Each structure stands twice: as structure tokens, then as C-alpha cells.
Amino acid sequence: MIVISERINGLFRSVGKAIETKDEKAIQQLALDQIKAGADVLDLNTGPGMDNEPEVMAWLVKTIQDVTDAQLSIDTPKPEAMEAGLKAVNKRAMLNSTTAELNRMEALFPLVKEYDAEIVCLTLDEKGIPNDAMKRNELAMLMITTAMGYDIPVDNIFIDPLILPVGAAQNQGPAVIDAINMFKMLSDPPPKTVVGLSNISNGTKQRSLINRTYLSMLMGAGLTAAIMDPNDEELMKVVKTGDILLNKKLYAHGYLQV
Amino acid sequence: MIVISERINGLFRSVGKAIETKDEKAIQQLALDQIKAGADVLDLNTGPGMDNEPEVMAWLVKTIQDVTDAQLSIDTPKPEAMEAGLKAVNKRAMLNSTTAELNRMEALFPLVKEYDAEIVCLTLDEKGIPNDAMKRNELAMLMITTAMGYDIPVDNIFIDPLILPVGAAQNQGPAVIDAINMFKMLSDPPPKTVVGLSNISNGTKQRSLINRTYLSMLMGAGLTAAIMDPNDEELMKVVKTGDILLNKKLYAHGYLQV
Numbered sequence: 427m428i429v430i431s432e433r434i435n436g437l438f439r440s441v442g443k444a445i446e447t448k449d450e451k452a453i454q455q456l457a458l459d460q461i462k463a464g465a466d467v468l469d470l471n472t473g474p475g476m477d478n479e480p481e482v483m484a485w486l487v488k489t490i491q492d493v494t495d496a497q498l499s500i501d502t503p504k505p506e507a508m509e510a511g512l513k514a515v516n517k518r519a520m521l522n523s524t525t526a527e528l529n530r531m532e533a534l535f536p537l538v539k540e541y542d543a544e545i546v547c548l549t550l551d552e553k554g555i556p557n558d559a560m561k562r563n564e565l566a567m568l569m570i571t572t573a574m575g576y577d578i579p580v581d582n583i584f585i586d587p588l589i590l591p592v593g594a595a596q597n598q599g600p601a602v603i604d605a606i607n608m609f610k611m612l613s614d615p616p617p618k619t620v621v622g623l624s625n626i627s628n629g630t631k632q633r634s635l636i637n638r639t640y641l642s643m644l645m646g647a648g649l650t651a652a653i654m655d656p657n658d659e660e661l662m663k664v665v666k667t668g669d670i671l672l673n674k675k676l677y678a679h680g681y682l683q684v
Numbered sequence: 685m686i687v688i689s690e691r692i693n694g695l696f697r698s699v700g701k702a703i704e705t706k707d708e709k710a711i712q713q714l715a716l717d718q719i720k721a722g723a724d725v726l727d728l729n730t731g732p733g734m735d736n737e738p739e740v741m742a743w744l745v746k747t748i749q750d751v752t753d754a755q756l757s758i759d760t761p762k763p764e765a766m767e768a769g770l771k772a773v774n775k776r777a778m779l780n781s782t783t784a785e786l787n788r789m790e791a792l793f794p795l796v797k798e799y800d801a802e803i804v805c806l807t808l809d810e811k812g813i814p815n816d817a818m819k820r821n822e823l824a825m826l827m828i829t830t831a832m833g834y835d836i837p838v839d840n841i842f843i844d845p846l847i848l849p850v851g852a853a854q855n856q857g858p859a860v861i862d863a864i865n866m867f868k869m870l871s872d873p874p875p876k877t878v879v880g881l882s883n884i885s886n887g888t889k890q891r892s893l894i895n896r897t898y899l900s901m902l903m904g905a906g907l908t909a910a911i912m913d914p915n916d917e918e919l920m921k922v923v924k925t926g927d928i929l930l931n932k933k934l935y936a937h938g939y940l941q942v
Contacts (some may be wrong), residue, residue, distance in 0.1 A: 600929075631937045637922060642897045671850060
């Protein structure tokens with residue numbers, strides 16, 4: 427499974443401060459720590475309410491690219507900040523994210539095509555997040571067919587069924603598992619899938635246990651990638667064990683050490 | 685999920701000794717320990733190569749029934765020992781197990797009908813354990829339709845897709861998940877499912893981690909029951925967390941303490 431680090435986000439106080447003061451060393455160390463912990467992709471989010479977000483996103487990309495060639499995910503709702511990030515990125519970027527709203531897709535899919543980027547597609551439209559798997563599947567289908575109209579390969583698309591906190595919307599836990607299973611039927615090869623994992627445990631008292639149990643369930647259903655905290659060692663053990671159990675990596679007694 | 689304790693098995697040295705010496709206290713304490721740890725059902729296996737197995741099975745049942753009314757599973761390949769166990773049981777028993785071999789089904793299904801028992805049906809026939817999900821599904825269908833010929837309700841049937849050790853047959857991990865998903869389509873309501881969980885980690889160095897990651901995956905696919913070790917506390921936390929995530933038990937901050 428692809429591990430996308432959620433930690434380079436201005437919402438975390440220390441990261442917000444490093445961004446504000448343009449502290450290259452702190453940002454670079456954070457990026458290297460994520461990769462060392464097992465991240466395959468680094469999600470970059472400047473944090474909310476930033477006036478000069480395009481400039482800051484470009485700075486984040488360049489600063490991190492100076493120390494690693496890991497794939498970067500440009501995480502912002504603003505098309506201008508996305509484009510600034512895309513221009514700064516040396517290799518294929520991931521865009522995080524579009525919704526199924528027509529104006530969002532019309533703004534972002536041309537960028538996806540131009541830069542051959544990957545894009546996270548949230549199953550969400552003007553009416554909000556659907557409360558069942560079937561409707562999520564319809565929105566996924568709408569985004570895939572719209573992307574095809576822009577000549578974007580399905581292989582560049584990551585569908586995100588949108589996890590909700592188990593303490594607030596408990597019936598959505600199984601709905602998201604069902605959705606992941608349904609998405610597999612949408613195309614051949616199937617679209618990739620991604621979740622923002624930590625959302626499931628928001629507000630609970632057993633965050634790591636809930637995150638790793640749910641991640642196992644989603645991996646079993648075929649999840650491709652998760653935006654998550656690679657510094658949670660027990661969670662990373664589950665990622666490695668899941669890849670073994672799904673026969674994606676060869677079993678060896680010392681597989682946890684790899 | 686239904687937790688079936690695997691611990692009352694003559695294969696464990698201390699249990700074998702307690703059975704041999706007819707140590708009622710030791711067996712009763714073991715049974716109570718399993719229930720306290722969270723077992724819903726107690727699987728009873730006298731151990732291999734027992735001359736007077738029917739008599740010993742009846743003794744095990746009676747001894748344990750004196751201290752608990754938990755459901756009991758009569759685990760033996762011998763029809764005579766099964767019938768002796770069934771006769772001794774006060775309430776509905778589980779039989780563990782039949783295969784898809786005609787002579788096994790012909791010997792056991794009449795007992796299942798007569799005693800309104802539940803039965804574990806292993807997807808296995810004269811050719812051995814199939815190495816893909818589709819063939820497991822065919823054997824499941826064969827056992828369900830044969831049981832129907834004996835007027836046994838689908839509700840009394842637990843299909844077991846037979847887990848193999850990840851270190852020895854790694855491609856069977858995803859095959860069993862696929863099989864659990866396929867079984868759901870066999871009838872409406874779907875047949876129940878069960879696995880012998882510990883088999884997945886046989887011979888590995890991370891037994892509990894592998895057991896609980898795989899159990900989460902199987903629960904996500906809809907598993908009804910697992911024969912497992914309820915004394916593994918981390919594994920039991922996963923059972924409780926899985927039931928919460930699948931919306932089978934109501935979330936509360938203190939759900940682990942329930």
C-alpha cells in the first residue's frame with residue numbers, strides 16, 4: 427500500500443510556524459523524518475487562510491525537493507496554489523483534491539492533463555457527502571467519465587470515499603468499505619483508491635487502535651493508498667503486515683525490519 | 685463477531701493432561717477463563733488418537749456444562765464422538781466439522797438435522813483444499829445445497845474457507861478474503877462464515893500481529909465467527925474495535941471496557 431504522510435500540514439502548530447518563518451531546515455528535517463518512517467508520498471498543505479498560498483506552496487515544494495525525490499502531493503482547495511505547486515514540482519505530482527462538482531473538475535482536470543499529474547477525487551458534490559456506498563459509487567463514476575473527457579487515464583485517478591468519524595457517523599464505517607469494494611467494478615483495471623485515515627478516529631480515545639483496525643479492513647477490501655501518520659509505528663507495522671497478507675510483498679521472518 | 689475459543693484442546697499439553705486424569709476442576713477453570721476473556725463459544729477437542737473419544741467428549745461436555753451455559757462446539761472428525769457430544773449437550777451445539785466429501789456429509793447432516801445443531805462446513809474435498817476462491821465457493825454451494833436436501837436451514841451453516849499459513853502458501857491469504865466475499869452471494873440471507881484464525885500465522889515470528897491484521901481484514905469482508913485465542917488481549921481489542929467500526933455495537937468512549 428502507498429503511504430502518504432499527512433504531517434507536513436500548517437494545521438500542526440510547529441509546522442505552521444516553520445512555514446511562517448520560512449524555516450527551510452525544519453521543513454526539510456520533517457520531510458526526511460516522514461520518509462524514514464515509511465512514507466512513499468508527502469502531502470503538502472500550507473494550512474488554512476494563507477494570503478499568498480501559491481507562493482508558499484511553491485516554496486514548500488522547492489524546499490523539500492532539495493533534500494528528497496519522494497513524490498509530492500499538492501493539498502489545497504485553490505486552483506492557483508495547485509498550479510504554483512505543479513510548476514515547482516520536478517516529477518509527477520499528486521493533486522489533492524477535486525470533488526464531483528462540475529466547476530471544480532473544470533478548473534482542475536486541465537491541470538491534471540497538462541502536467542500528467544495524479545489526482546485525488548472526493549466522492550462529494552453540492553449536496554455534500556453521500557451517506558451510502560451506492561451514491562459514492564455514482565459520484566466516482568461521474569468523476570472518472572469526466573476525467574476521460576479530458577483524456578486523463580484512469581491510472582492517474584485516486585477515488586476517495588471520504589471517511590467520517592466513527593463516533594459521529596458510525597454507519598459510515600461499513601459504507602466506506604462497501605464503496606471501496608464497489609469502485610473495483612468501475613473499470614478494468616480498477617481505479618486506485620485513497621482515504622484520509624485519521625478521520626475515522628477523530629474524537630475517540632483509542633485513536634491508533636481504531637486507525638489500524640480500520641486500515642486493515644480497507645486494505646483487505648483493496649485500498650491502494652492512505653493519507654496517514656507514518657510516525658505511528660504500530661500503524662506502520664499493520665501496513666507492512668497487510669502487504670504480506672495480501673501477497674504484495676514476499677513473506678520473510680524479518681519482514682518488519684525491511 | 686462470534687469468538688470461538690480454541691484453547692480447550694487436548695493438543696495443548698496441560699489440557700491433554702487434565703483430560704487424561706479427568707481433572708474436572710482444571711477443565712472447568714479453563715472454560716471459565718475463556719469466557720471471562722471474551723469467548724462466546726467453547727470449541728472442545730479431546731486431542732488426537734484417543735481410543736474412547738466418544739466417552740471423553742461426553743465427559744468434557746458435561747464437566748463444562750456444570751459451570752457455564754456458553755454454547756459448545758464439538759470438534760472431532762469422528763461421527764461417534766460427535767453424536768456422544770450432541771447427546772450430552774443441553775442446548776444447541778455446533779459441530780466442527782464436515783467437509784464437502786459425500787460420505788462425511790451423509791454421516792453428519794442427519795445428526796445436524798436431528799439435534800438442530802449448527803455445523804462448520806470446510807471447503808475441502810477428496811482433492812484437498814482448493815487454491816482459489818472460486819473453487820472454494822463451489823464447494824460451499826455444494827455443502828449448502830446438500831444440507832438443504834436434509835432440510836437444514838442455511839442459518840445453521842458456517843462455511844470455513846480454510847486459512848493456510850502465510851509463510852507457506854502466501855497467495856492463499858487474498859484467496860480466503862475473496863472467498864468470504866463470494867460466500868455472501870450464495871444465499872439471502874447469506875451463510876455464516878468461520879475461520880480457524882491462528883493458522884495464518886503458523887510458523888511466523890509475529891503471530892499476534894499477523895493474526896489481528898488478518899482478522900480485521902476478514903471482519904471487514906463480513907466474517908461471522910473465528911476460532912481463536914481469546915486470551916490474546918490485543919486480538920480481543922481488535923474484535924471489539926472491529927464490531928464498532930462495522931456498526932455492530934454502539935460506539936462509546938469506553939467500548940474496550942465492555
